[in-house]
Amino acid sequence: MSWFKRIKSGITTETHEKKETPEGLWYRCPSCKSIIPSKEHSDNSWVCVKCGYHERIGSQEYFEIIFDDNTYEEINANLTSADPLEFVDTKKYHERLVESQQKTGLKDAIRTVTGTCNGLPLTVACMDFRFIGGSMGSVMGEKIARAIDYSIKHKTPFMIISKSGGARMMEAAFSLMQMAKTSAKLTQLSAAKLPYISLLTDPTTGGVTASFAMLGDLNIAEPGALIGFAGPRVVKETIGKDLPKGFQTSEFVLDHGFLDFIVVRQELKAKLAQVLAFMKN
Amino acid sequence: MSSILLDFEKPLEELHEQLMKAKQIQEKGKVNVNTVIKELESKIEKTRKDLYSNLSAWQRVQLSRHPERPYTLDYINAITEGNFLELFGDRQVKDDKAMIGGFGSINGETVMFVGQQKGNNTKARQFRNFGMPNPEGYRKALRLFKLAEKFNKPIITLIDTPGAFPGLEAEERGQGEAIARNLYEMSILKVPVICIIIGEGASGGALGIGIGDKVLMLENTWYSVISPESCSSILWRNWDNKERAADALKLTSLDMSELKLIDGIISEPVGGAHSNHPEIFESVKREIIKHLAVLTKMDPEMRVQQRLEKFCSMGVYKEE
Numbered sequence: 111m112s113w114f115k116r117i118k119s120g121i122t123t124e125t126h127e128k129k130e131t132p133e134g135l136w137y138r139c140p141s142c143k144s145i146i147p148s149k150e151h152s153d154n155s156w157v158c159v160k161c162g163y164h165e166r167i168g169s170q171e172y173f174e175i176i177f178d179d180n181t182y183e184e185i186n187a188n189l190t191s192a193d194p195l196e197f198v199d200t201k202k203y204h205e206r207l208v209e210s211q212q213k214t215g216l217k218d219a220i221r222t223v224t225g226t227c228n229g230l231p232l233t234v235a236c237m238d239f240r241f242i243g244g245s246m247g248s249v250m251g252e253k254i255a256r257a258i259d260y261s262i263k264h265k266t267p268f269m270i271i272s273k274s275g276g277a278r279m280m281e282a283a284f285s286l287m288q289m290a291k292t293s294a295k296l297t298q299l300s301a302a303k304l305p306y307i308s309l310l311t312d313p314t315t316g317g318v319t320a321s322f323a324m325l326g327d328l329n330i331a332e333p334g335a336l337i338g339f340a341g342p343r344v345v346k347e348t349i350g351k352d353l354p355k356g357f358q359t360s361e362f363v364l365d366h367g368f369l370d371f372i373v374v375r376q377e378l379k380a381k382l383a384q385v386l387a388f389m390k391n
Numbered sequence: 392m393s394s395i396l397l398d399f400e401k402p403l404e405e406l407h408e409q410l411m412k413a414k415q416i417q418e419k420g421k422v423n424v425n426t427v428i429k430e431l432e433s434k435i436e437k438t439r440k441d442l443y444s445n446l447s448a449w450q451r452v453q454l455s456r457h458p459e460r461p462y463t464l465d466y467i468n469a470i471t472e473g474n475f476l477e478l479f480g481d482r483q484v485k486d487d488k489a490m491i492g493g494f495g496s497i498n499g500e501t502v503m504f505v506g507q508q509k510g511n512n513t514k515a516r517q518f519r520n521f522g523m524p525n526p527e528g529y530r531k532a533l534r535l536f537k538l539a540e541k542f543n544k545p546i547i548t549l550i551d552t553p554g555a556f557p558g559l560e561a562e563e564r565g566q567g568e569a570i571a572r573n574l575y576e577m578s579i580l581k582v583p584v585i586c587i588i589i590g591e592g593a594s595g596g597a598l599g600i601g602i603g604d605k606v607l608m609l610e611n612t613w614y615s616v617i618s619p620e621s622c623s624s625i626l627w628r629n630w631d632n633k634e635r636a637a638d639a640l641k642l643t644s645l646d647m648s649e650l651k652l653i654d655g656i657i658s659e660p661v662g663g664a665h666s667n668h669p670e671i672f673e674s675v676k677r678e679i680i681k682h683l684a685v686l687t688k689m690d691p692e693m694r695v696q697q698r699l700e701k702f703c704s705m706g707v708y709k710e711e
Contacts, residue, residue, distance in 0.1 A: 194650070194707035195641050199626035250705030255703055277594075277616045279625065282640040283652050285704040286594060286616040290602055293574035294702045317616070319567030320555075320595040325575055339567035339595070340557030348557050358562060368565045 138175055139163050155375040164332050164375055166312060169221045169236035172271055176234060176379055182225030185233075186256050189249045190217050195282055203280040206242065214240045219274065222257040224266065228383035230390070233261045236271040239313075244274030245274035246318055247281040251288030254322065255295045262298060266364040267305040267386055272323040275341075276316015289321035305389040307382070310337050310369070312362070328370045332378075338363075349368060397453050400442060406435045421561070443661050446611070448637035448646075452619060454611035455590045459665040461672070462522075463491060463506035463549040466589060469672035470679070471495035473491055475504070478538075481530035484564065489520040489556070490528030490600075492535040497679060503539035505532045505600055506549030509590070522591075523556035526569035529599045533651040535571050545583040545683055548600040551590030553618065555599065570599040577602035578702060579695055584687035585679060587642075587657070588612045589664075604698050605682045606652075608644035609671070614640035614652075652705060 124208040137151040138144070141163035151158070155175055156165040174180045190207070211217060219241040224233045235257045237244040254270065259267040277285035299306055308326030310319075312335035319339050323329070331337060338345075338358040346353055356362050360372050373381045394477035396404055413424045435647045446454070454460070467475050479486040492505035507524060510516035524532075532548075538547050555566055558685040577584065577600075586603035592614030608614060619637035620630050627636075641647070644656045657678050686694065 131523055188711040190709045190711065192707045192709045195639070198637055199639065211503065248708045251706050252708050279622060281707075282617075282642065283615050283647060284706055286598060286614075287652055287702065289571075289595060289598060290574055290578070290702040293571060293707055294578035294602070294699050295580050297575060297699070316594055320570040320599075321574055322571070324565070324568040324571040338562050339570070340562065344557045345559055345562060349559050353559070357559070366563050366565065368568050391589065 137165075139165075155378070157348070157375050162333070164312065164334060166239055166273070168238045168240060169216075169223075169271075172236045173221075173225070173234070176227050176232070176382065177223075177225035178227065178229065180314055182223040182234075184221060184223045185260055186222055186253055187217065189253055191247055191249050191281070193280075194248070194284055195280070197280040197282070198268075199280070206280070208245050210241050214238065216241050218243065218253075219246070219278075220253050221243045222252045222253045222260075224260065224264070227379060227386060230383065230386045231264065231266040232269060232382075232386065233257050233264075233266045233330050234269045234271065237273045239273045242278060244272075245276065245278035246274060246285055246288050247278035248284050248288065250278075251291045254292045258295045258299050260303045261304055265302075265304065267389065268299055269307040269309065269382075270322055270326075271309045271311060272314040272318050273311045274314060274316070274318040276318055279331065285317065291326075292322045293325060296322060299325075303391060305386070307385060309378075310363075311335050313337070315339065315341055324368065326370075327389070329368060331363065331369050332375055333360055333372050335360045395458060397450070397457070398505050399447075399450050399453070400474075402438055402442065403435060406431060406438060409596060410435065443663075447634070447644050448613075449619065449634040451611045451643050452613050452637055454663045454665075455613050457663060457665045458511065460590060461590065461664060462511065463504075463508045463551060465668070466675055467495055467504050467506075468550055469668075470497055470676045471504075478535060479531075481534055483529040483530060484527045487520075487524050487528030487531055488518055489522055489524040489552075491530055492532060497676065497683075500683070501542075501544050502544045502679075502683075503535055503544050504549065505535050505546065506589075507552040507596075507600075509551060520556060522552045523554055523596065524552065524599075525556050525558070525561045526564040526566050529555075529566075529569035529573050532600050533576055536573075536577065536584075540580050540582050543582060543586070545687060546580065546584045546603075547583070547679060548603065550586060550588045550592050550597045550601055550614075552593055552596045553591050554593040555596030570595045572598045574602055578699055581691045581695060583683060583689075583694065585682055585686070586696070587675065587678075588614050588653075589675075591618075593618055602698070602702065604686050604694055605654045607655045607657055607678060607682075608653050609645060609657050609664060609675075610644050611663050612644060613637075613642040614644075614647055615640045693697055 137146045137148050137152045139158040142161035144160040193204045220237050222235045308329045310331040314337050410494040414427050477493040491508045495504050507522045508519050509522035510519040516648045565581035586601045586606045588608040622636040623632040647653045664671040
């Protein structure tokens with residue numbers, strides 16, 4: 111005998127009466143699977159309060175973290191890719207760009223802005239991984255170049271926040287030459303004795319690692335980020351065996367001497383302010 | 392005449408066989424086939440010219456990898472007539488056999504040569520790591536660049552690599568940093584720098600010694616952000632589209648020159664660089680001498696300024 115008896119069968123709530131759970135009220139950590147209220151998660155700089163996992167965030171979130179009163183001004187916002195090679199793979203590059211622009215509301219994979227961090231001026235270039243994997247094409251190269259010009263003109267320190275798979279294949283040799291262009295441009299910033307801080311976040315690989323991301327006066331990284339030249343899959347294929355645990359993580363790269371320090375995102379602004387104060391001329 | 396024919400050279404194979412047979416008959420001396428031999432020879436020449444006058448991007452990629460193509464040390468030994476002193480080591484970890492360099496003399500003038508080195512048999516290929524440098528290779532290159540700068544000697548780099556080595560130790564020792572450092576330092580070297588792609592110019596591995604006042608490509612070489620095979624496997628998930636990828640990447644010397652990403656093309660003999668080594672050595676030497684004559688006369692600061700401006704102007708974008 112059961113304890114109770116069903117009188118009506120099936121779901122009786124009408125579809126139009128169904129109560130939806132509001133979108134985005136909860137964040138589910140992909141690392142520890144904890145469910146955390148979104149507000150609590152964003153208040154903690156999008157770092158999991160339970161396990162410290164750093165969620166991949168976009169330029170808007172980084173700017174919010176870094177700049178005083180979330181106030182900053184975007185420069186050269188209207189640069190877009192011109193598809194110089196009329197590249198077609200499974201899709202036309204031109205169409206891929208339009209789709210990405212519509213999906214993300216961004217013009218390309220990087221935004222350059224200027225503002226103050228703890229009262230000190232700072233120019234920042236920050237990538238958006240959502241836009242074709244944060245890949246570097248002509249627009250990224252040119253925006254970085256112009257942001258460096260801006261830094262030199264206004265005598266501000268410069269920071270790049272990298273989050274990219276590397277060069278953008280659909281711009282082929284043009285992408286490759288952006289490595290040369292950005293590195294060449296950094297020599298001018300250096301000649302002006304202005305600090306350049308490179309923040310490497312998850313992931314930073316390929317042509318970005320092999321150019322400006324590794325050329326900071328300070329190279330710093332978020333914990334647990336994938337940082338490397340060749341991707342882990344390629345390295346695995348090359349050596350023909352499994353990769354050691356922790357290979358190509360921030361901690362690994364720090365250990366091998368290519369980073370100055372690792373900073374958790376909640377402390378990013380404070381650390382940055384400290385660095386800027388120390389390096390102030 | 393090369394003993395190894397590429398797939399697109401198949402029409403030549405039959406003609407070569409016919410020619411061989413005709414020559415055998417001639418040797419036996421019973422029948423006079425002189426006219427036949429002459430006809431065949433001119434036909435071979437014509438077929439070859441036709442084949443080579445209309446090469447596809449993929450065919451040029453194949454030529455750039457031809458096993459009989461001269462490699463970096465072949466060029467250096469020919470150009471310096473043996474007056475070359477190879478220097479080893481990065482002074483930090485080890486000597487990278489995939490990257491060679493040293494002082495050499497061209498017509499009595501000292502220059503610093505640096506380039507990736509491939510091997511021409513299985514053992515040598517392994518020894519040279521297939522022309523794929525580790526970080527120490529790029530750091531050795533940088534050491535030699537600085538040495539050249541100190542003694543005011545021009546730098547010639549010869550580029551021929553399928554890419555920087557994607558190995559475990561390469562990552563541990565900072566492959567990315569090593570290449571990045573070279574890009575930075577090469578753009579402000581005070582001496583003239585000429586970079587010549589003599590075979591494969593694959594991505595960052597090539598660019599890591601590729602920042603020069605003049606960047607030149609031999610006619611049948613390629614230079615891009617990725618090899619056509621890898622591009623195909625990423626974009627189409629297989630290698631079958633390598634020919635399409637080669638076209639799409641616009642990676643030939645002609646494309647690169649048209650896109651204004653290089654400063655010039657060095658013509659190869661009909662049949663490719665491998666079909667006539669002395670001729671290609673002579674062409675490369677002539678080009679180096681021609682460009683050095685102009686570059687060495689320039690004011691060093693002006694030269695660096697122009698180099699920086701050249702690379703900083705690369706890129707195509709729209710501004711709304």
